[in-house]
Amino acid sequence: MRANIFSDMTWFTPSVLKLAQLLATLGAVYGYVHTSGLKARQISAHEMSTSYDYIVVGGGQSGLVVANRLSENPNRSVLVVEYGYFDDNPAQVEPSSSFPVSLPQKDLFNATSVPQPGLNNRLGQVLAAAVVGGGSTINGMVFDRGSAEDYDIWERFGNPGWGWKHLLPYFKKSTTFTPPRPELAREFNITWDAERAYGNGPIRANFPDWQWPTLKIQWDAWREIGMPVNVEGAAGDAWGAYWTPSSMDTSYRRSYSRTGYWDPASTRKNLDLLIGYRVNEVLFNSGKRATAVTIQERDTPNNASRITVRATREIILCAGWLHTPQILQRSGLGPRARLEEAGVEVLVDLPGVGSNLQDHPAFIIDYQYLTDLFPNPSSLTDNTTFAAWANEQWIQRRGPLSMGITNSLVTAPLVTLPNYHTVLQKGYTQDVEAYLPKTYSAQQVKSFITQRDILLASFPRLNNGVVEMIFAGQPGTFIILMKPLSRGTTLLNTTDVYAEPIIDYNTNINPVDLDIMVSTIMLYRRWMSTKAMERLTPVETFPGLNVTTNEQIIASLKNTMQSGVGHSCCTAAMSPRELSGVVAPDLTVYGVIGLSIGDLSVVPIIPATHTCATVYAIAEKAADLIKARHAS
Template sequence: MAPYLGRDELVQRQIDPGALKPAYDYIVVGGGQSGLVIANRREELPSNGLVQRDLRSTARAREQNKYGLICWVRKTNAYAYKATVYAAAVIGGGSTINGMFFERGSAEDYDNWEKLGNAGWGILGASALFQEADANITWDASVYGTDGPIQATYPPWVWPGTKIQFKALNEVGVPTQFEAAGGKSYNAYWVPSNVDPSGRRSYARNEYFDPAQSRPNLSLLVNYRVNEVLFSSTKHAHSVRIQARGTANGAPTITVSANTEIVLCAGWLHTPHILQRSGVGPKALLTAAGIPVISDLPGVGSNLQDHAPIFIQFAYTTDVFPNPSSLQTNATFAAWAEQQWTQLREGPLSLTTGNSVGAIPLTTMNPTGYQAIISKALAQTPATYLPKAYTAEQLAGFIEQRKLLTASYGSSTNGIFEVPFEGSASAALCLEKPMSRGTVTLNTTDRYAEPSIDFNTNINPVDVDLTISAARFYRTWMAAPSMQQLGPTELSPGTNVTTDAQLSTWVSSGMGSSTAHSCCTAAMMPQNLGGVVSPDLLVHGVTGLSVGDIFGHPADPCNAHMRDGLCDCREGGGFDQGKSGPRGILNYQYE
């Protein structure tokens, strides 16, 4: 187990800008999950630089929600309404503040990556790289590793209502998986947390960066932004120009060189922004901003996706005790729960975001209508629902994505909607495989301002059809025989909302743009399909520059949703997951 270092110790390892060397072998831009993994794995090289934006940390798993303000909050013009956008500006990135929901995608999701022209990124390749970590929780030890740094455990608590919900799902055609992590992340299953056996968050900072404290060849610089990557006349990336965060345009900058390679790990929001500022991106956008074009890559900043959520609300009139609301409504139980956590690291407070989920195939949600949704998607003229700036290559890439997405819609072994549950009556319905696509673009009048973000949520009507299917299925689940002992009563959208037209209005007015799972803005695809990086993660059209992002998974704020399948480039922390230490479920008792 890696030692857990406090803030003071971490601060001591930062370097002052004046201590920067003029050149490093590798420069890693971003100290999030991917950046820390990559920096850690370069330890054998003589000199490495790590440039990061901010410095915060959290230790205990149950403190997950106390650090929300360390995110940068952005406002954006989303489709039809405003949304708030979060980007973790912290050592460890999203893994420092996420809900520690440590799941993987289905086998088909990884195979879809490979089918988009990325040899080696299918389930066979991913399985070889996965090395991580279940009242009747089951798991298969063979799909987890024992030597990697990230630990995964199952909290020693299950709300009694969760078991009832599992049984009800079985009654409506959703079986429980024995083990989901081995490529079977669909139907209903238990999910571990990236928490070590002592109840401590196991994440990129304490498992990858903290052990590097004694390495003289790794430097950490925080509170600086990368203005741009600089290229030679042969389009080789050789330096980054950085500036103190919070200073005005025109303030002093520092240039740091990379002898071997520059690796961008600045996430879905800032990796495309840095690329565009550096002259790598859509030619028309760069020209409008007065930026010389180094590589015309229209896909930089396009293909934005997220798991758009909508909350469906029920109440239990005859709920079992204890239940999640007991922590707020029963002072005796709340005190017992606090004692269990403080003294034993057990009980309800050992739960993070939860440990159970349904990833429901469309064929299960809508067995009589799924084919009509597929046909509708395939009959569309793609350009009608895509950003206007899409080029012929990007259209071709989307068509290839659509083929794979619609195949997933017709599959019984691929979840289209994710429904986390842990005994509560209400839930978020999260669209895992949207057809809509958004953009991240620099401000052409102020390239150093935060970029413009347009999620285009539900701009493709197929996404609304999928969400209606999910809402109808949730109602079916609540009507299952086992659920009746809890007395489920629908609150929203309401029992008077019954037609597709009424449900469409509910979806359009209530669906969010993001679950902080934004991704895919530097897509790993061939350049002739609008891709940005090759399967070896090198940026098309230049040398000496690669991208190490994926939308944070498995360390997104739900820490491992990689079932998007059509996203960004690489996992970073995700493909280097380590030991498992399943704590299992103890025979808990509340007295």
């Protein structure tokens, strides 16, 4: 049984559970259905050509971007092979579908992690999308980017051309921004910088038609404790407190890879999409050039009929953090010892394939406002008159039901947390190898030490957030660790290479991660104790007023934290080969020809942001790099 975010009710404390319930039960009935004509180039296996210029493995978020851009040239043929199916449920494009409220099991892979010692041997939830459009189909629609420092870190790790100034054009290329309605912007002091941050791209970034009145007090409280406030996070200033739009169109429907990239390209005669098929391996010739993929219908036995499809120019893996490294390993690219144990012939010994796994571990702290303003999020379930008004407004696509999770974020720099000097000292002086996966080679240990040194040198900077707190008027929130030092793995199941990989997040293995979370809880309590908050009379309900010492807080963290929030990445990292890199800065896989990666697995160090917008930028840049390689 899949371990997921709902696996124990301590994860959803009362105010957060109430918010989840109201989002899940309201607003979903006024959806719309995708028209069948938009799937014109969806094909069956017998309609597939035997050869294409490009094969894109994965029709998730990144794969649809790459396929769209490559098929812009009518003289190039493109095949996309996707394990999942289309999700035509009208509710899935509504704000009420926001993660973590709605996670359709049919849109997810059935994978579990191994028990996590840092979570008292609970399983870490595995969130990997199996649906056309990938994670953009089921995520929370929080459409933010990391700070400039987040991406400059990548460049410092040996990846020229991947800093903020190089990625900003691709963020802009992928996105079109619509300002909030003027009255709402004035009332809540919503700020943005469209000229610096946005372009004219396929994905729509928009603010909802509503914010809760309590939010004004929350903003005042952040200012009171000295949290830096920025005008626009998407312009490279995603640290401190800032506003961020949602990935929704002007009718407040989900704007995602399917609507933005697939639908406009779906009638192109040079673009084919095959759904419901698994890619087994990439095939290579004697010169180690990728020439084809083998595929078979999903949910069939491993010995079922297979089809081989050739690629004359390039194969691009966009199968995500979980399956891109798995396909590489099944194809003979990965850590030698693991491949030999699994009986896979080693083509290229790449120790980094399937290692370096990172996500954003999360914890919920909960409060109750005894004297909350009206209306507030609870009014949608506790006040029938207000709920009826909200539903009437939503018929006209207005009002509270246009909201997703949040449009207000604090990504707190380490220097805003209590005891940050102690955290830094522990990070520099600890025995690094003791906290890394046992499968790590000496080269991989060296690679992590390089990562750690880059991260710790960046931590004292104000323009670099390490932990996130969302706020939208509700008293409780997620506290999310954005820059963990723990590293995990996703490695071949050696007894069945076609089964889901063995996934180990190693959540909280590095004690620095827990120290940062403890300091963040202290910061949150300080925020709730401000003069501004007195009007709301906040009372902590979880972990509770009796949980005060570091040891007590850590015990609560281990009992209730989750391994991530669906931002898993970094398992086929872009970095120098001598630092266990898997792909070069041009995203080609080391040691072979004609194979590249265009998804979130190439990220070397997880950015302090919800990853959706970053995936679009990576995939847009990947498409340009591929086009440049095959310009003649």
